[in-house]
Amino acid sequence: MQPAPVSRLEHGSRQGRLLRDTFDARLFRQTSGQAIDQLEAHLSDFSLRGVELTEPAVLTEAARSLMTTETDGIAEFDEKKLAAIIDLYIRTGIQVHSPGYMGRQFSGVVPLAGVIDFVSSVVNQPSSFYEAGQLPNVAERIMADELNRFIGWDPGTFAMLTTSGGSLANLTALLAARNRKLPAYWSQGGSALAGGARPAIAVGADVHYSMARAAGVMGIGEDQLVRLPSNDRHQIDVDMVRPTLEAAERRNLKVFCLVASAGTTSVGAFDPLDELAAIAREKDIWLHVDGAHGASLLVSEKLRGKLRGIDQADSLTWDAHKMMFVPAPCTLLFYRRREDSLGAFRQKKASYVFDEEPDIYTELDSGDKNFECTKRPMIMTLWTLWAVYGRALFAEKIEHLCQLASDAHDMLLTEPDFTPVHRPEANILCFRYRPEGVGEQELHRLQVAIRNRIKRGGRFFISKVNVDGVAALRVVMMNHEITAGHFRMLLGEIRRTGQELLAGSDGDDGQE
Ligand SMILES: Cc1ncc(COP(=O)(O)O)c(C=O)c1O
Incomplete structure (x- = not known):
């Protein structure tokens, strides 16, 4: 009988030692210490810097030159290589911590948020299911309550979940809106509407492009996006909403959702939520507020008036990775009614994750409410800053x-x-x-x-x-x-x- 081949990872073998070394706690301390030294220098530099644009071919060459030539076994750890990778990473980014950076909606993060994100990456607790991310799920509930105080919904019946970015939150909210207003759509698709009517979404002229994209994903054509004209302050012109919706009805469009922006991407304009809510109520249309940029103003007593009427919305997208200064992505999607959070994705048949016998633990799962299966525990950065420093x-x-x-x-x-x-x-x-x-x-x-x-x-x-x-x-x-x-x-x-x-x-x- 032939002896069984010895594994290359056998105890005592070189490959076995190298594998164990990659997980070694002391190497971890050494490498993270090195990264922190480099980041400290980066954070201490207040010079005017935007972005150092590098030709992709040159950067590809630089990146390739940092790759090991070892193709067979595990390569030895090379400290200099890691330092060079971190340096290249820092240098080629938009310098978000410099006062020269004034151009995008993501921020130079509060460094402590980076520390927690680093912990998240090491402990690896994806947060769609309580059993995999216990603290992240509890932190989500806590942050939901903390922030809902500024929205003003009934604490007992609203819901909040995190999603990977505002675009995905908008898509999720539109799905929930469609499934509530057109309940047969999830099972029957387009034939769910009588008389050849087509589902439609009303949006401001200046709405973020993720809305058109979400509509495309949902099979809602470009011409089913009903564009509401703007006034001279770049807001939805309230006087034009009824006539525009009525014109859409005459085209046999069934508008199920009206999207208002709380902080447009272009100029940061806030649509008049209270007046739009009144129209949406009157016409039995879901009101979604895209507050990806501006919902954070709610935490300021001085500024929250810009979102007057938010308590009458049905759902709200809130990007914490914009004006709450945490790493991307960290998006919160709020629903006024908890049952709507279950409405976006109605499918339940995935026996490997969806529990047949719910209990106090699975009650906190969000896997049935968000698109992602594996999801970053993104709330941890926001919750930690909130816990440590406060509102x-x-x-x-x-x-x-x-x-x-x-x-x-x-x-x-x-x-x-x-x-x-x-x-x-x-x-x-x-x-x-x-x-x-x-x-x-x-x-x-x-x-x-x-x-x-x-x-x-x-x-x-x-x-x-x-x-x-x-x-x-x-x-x-x-x-x-x-x-x-x-x-x-x-x-x-x-x-x-x-x-x-x-x-x-x-x-x-x-x-x-
Ligand atoms: C108003 C608005 N909505 C949605 C988004 C999309 O958010 P995200 O980039 O997190 O997908 C943005 C991004 O800039 C935005 O400004």
Whole structure:
């Protein structure tokens, strides 16, 4: 009889030792210590930095050069390689902790949130099921209660779950809305509606693109998205809602959900929720509020009035990875009625996860309510910050950022070659550089080209957005280290860049 082959991972073998070493607690301490040293240096650097854009081929080459050439066995750990990987990771990112970063809605996170996220990665407790993530599930319940105090729903009957991003939360809420308003749809699909009617969703003209995407996923065609016109403050124009919905009815569209934005992505405008809620009630339409950006204003006594009427909504998307300063993703999806949280996904046949005999533990499971099966315990970052520092950390920072945007707006009014596009409602400010002599035709391309050149310059990171069809420069104040002086420097850089572009000097062609 042949002897059984000896496993390469046999105790005492080189491969066995290397495998055990990768899990070694002392190596873990050494490597995490090294990462922390690098991150400390990164966090201590307050210089003006946007993003250092690297050509993908160059970065691919740099990344490949860090890969082991060992193809057969486990490679020996190489400390220098790890340091180089971390360095490359830090260097090639948008520098979210720098005051030069003013361009997107994700933030430089509170570092403590990173510490908890790091713990989450090591203990690995996916949180869709209580048995796999006990503390995350309890923390979800606690945060639901804490934040619902600002929404104002009945504490005994509302529900909250976490999802991987605002886009997924919006899709989930739309599914719940459709299944409540068109109950036969889940089993019968399109034939559930009588008389050839088609399901439709009413959205603001400025709604986030995830809504159209969610509609596409749900089989709701582009022309079943009923666009509600905006007023001059970039909000849904309430006076136009009834006539637009009635026109949709005449097209045999059955609008089951009206989506309002609490903080539009483009300019941070807040739709009038109380008035929209009254219309939705009158027409028996679900009101979903996309507060991915602006729901966080609820924790501020000073600012929560922007969401007046939120207590009358049916569901709310709230991204904590935007204005609650935790790592992405961390999204909360709130439902006014708990039973609706079970309505999004009605399918129950998965014997390997859905328990046949519910008990006090499975009661906290969210696997039947969220799309994900395996889900990051994302609440842990938010809950830890809330537990350690309390509400005021968020309220103070949000109020400061909104004030910063308002001050920046006022500064623009004193600069004749700059024109604000709106008065900021939150921490987003859009404006144009328009010195005398720049015509309508040129205006759009000039903003796009300025934005691109500023980005490539690497000192500031700003974004651009089309407002009423014309590009505008967009800043999102996410960093409390930004001062009026930094914003003035940005304006100087925009002016210099704009002048160079108008003079026709080499550079960008305005393509994004
Ligand atoms: C208003 C609004 N809704 C939804 C989203 C999508 O959220 P996420 O990026 O978390 O998927 C965003 C993102 O910017 C947003 O601003």
